Amino acid sequence: MILVFRKIVFVSFVLAFLVTGRAEAQARRVYISVDMEGISGVVGDDQTSAGQPEYGRSRKLMAEDANAAIRGAFEGGATQVVVNDSHGSQRNLLPEDLDPRARLISHSFKRHGMVEGLDESFDAVIFIGYHAKADSPRGLSAHTGSGVVKDVQVNGRSAGEGGLNTLMAHWYGVPVVMITGDDVAVEQQKEWTPNVRGVVVKRAINMRAVEGMSPAEARREIQAAAKESVAAAKKPSRPSEAERGQGYKVRMQLRNFTIPEVATAFSEIKLVAPDTVEFTRATMPEAYRIIRVLYRFINPD
Numbered sequence: 001m002i003l004v005f006r007k008i009v010f011v012s013f014v015l016a017f018l019v020t021g022r023a024e025a026q027a028r029r030v031y032i033s034v035d036m037e038g039i040s041g042v043v044g045d046d047q048t049s050a051g052q053p054e055y056g057r058s059r060k061l062m063a064e065d066a067n068a069a070i071r072g073a074f075e076g077g078a079t080q081v082v083v084n085d086s087h088g089s090q091r092n093l094l095p096e097d098l099d100p101r102a103r104l105i106s107h108s109f110k111r112h113g114m115v116e117g118l119d120e121s122f123d124a125v126i127f128i129g130y131h132a133k134a135d136s137p138r139g140l141s142a143h144t145g146s147g148v149v150k151d152v153q154v155n156g157r158s159a160g161e162g163g164l165n166t167l168m169a170h171w172y173g174v175p176v177v178m179i180t181g182d183d184v185a186v187e188q189q190k191e192w193t194p195n196v197r198g199v200v201v202k203r204a205i206n207m208r209a210v211e212g213m214s215p216a217e218a219r220r221e222i223q224a225a226a227k228e229s230v231a232a233a234k235k236p237s238r239p240s241e242a243e244r245g246q247g248y249k250v251r252m253q254l255r256n257f258t259i260p261e262v263a264t265a266f267s268e269i270k271l272v273a274p275d276t277v278e279f280t281r282a283t284m285p286e287a288y289r290i291i292r293v294l295y296r297f298i299n300p301d
């Protein structure tokens with residue numbers, strides 16, 4: 001009897017090893033960056049800041065759009081999903097609200113902010129709850145990084161949060177396969193990734209008013225889109241030698257003169273106008289880290 005039992009244990013061990021080995025060979029890692037302004041059911045500024053009466057509702061709505069994407073990602077073949085809280089304090093998503101299969105990155109003290117933890121080991125990137133870039137004529141709470149930014153250009157091209165995060169994904173050779181948000185956020189993302197799957201959960205009438213889809217319907221669409229886009233994801237090549245050779249030249253225009261002046265403490269940062277700085281870095285992650293310091297961590301007030 002004991003011998004039979006031992007044999008069963010041994011066979012189970014071998015089977016478990018084979019199955020695990022196979023799962024590892026086919027690992028499909030999905031990275032989900034979740035912002036708040038473009039979440040279904042979020043319709044105004046008073047919902048997106050901690051301490052506001054509607055904030056508690058919004059963080060639940062945020063978790064539910066994220067959960068829809070997580071469900072879809074697993075249905076589309078993901079073996080691991082990492083969610084990065086990407087809004088404000090980046091402590092909006094409550095771990096207990098999130099699908100337990102996903103892992104959660106929290107807190108805004110991150111060098112890579114909205115794409116913290118993203119690297120070449122991932123197979124697909126999904127943006128959930130994104131919004132239009134700063135100074136868009138339309139788009140709910142349009143901004144880039146924080147309210148101090150008027151425009152960011154990388155190698156001559158104006159980029160919002162979706163654009164900057166796409167450049168990071170491109171650096172690591174991971175495709176951005178899906179985005180959700182208002183119609184302006186989705187349109188702007190298509191300028192960077194024309195084949196991205198977009199789920200428009202609301203139509204921006206202007207910067208404040210929106211015509212929104214019901215959250216229940218939005219979640220159904222998000223789940224279906226995540227399933228399809230993750231199943232179809234193909235890893236592109238990383239930036240070519242020529243692309244890497246030119247480096248990443250950043251021009252950043254701010255809404256005040258104080259941050260640019262303080263920023264000249266860093267020798268690589270040049271003041272090219274009272275409200276505008278320029279710098280060049282060899283890699284996109286280096287450029288991204290400086291952009292983040294400029295809009296978030298220099299606070300002369």
Ligand SMILES: [Zn+2]
Nearest residue numbers: 035131145161
């Ligand atoms: Zn944002």
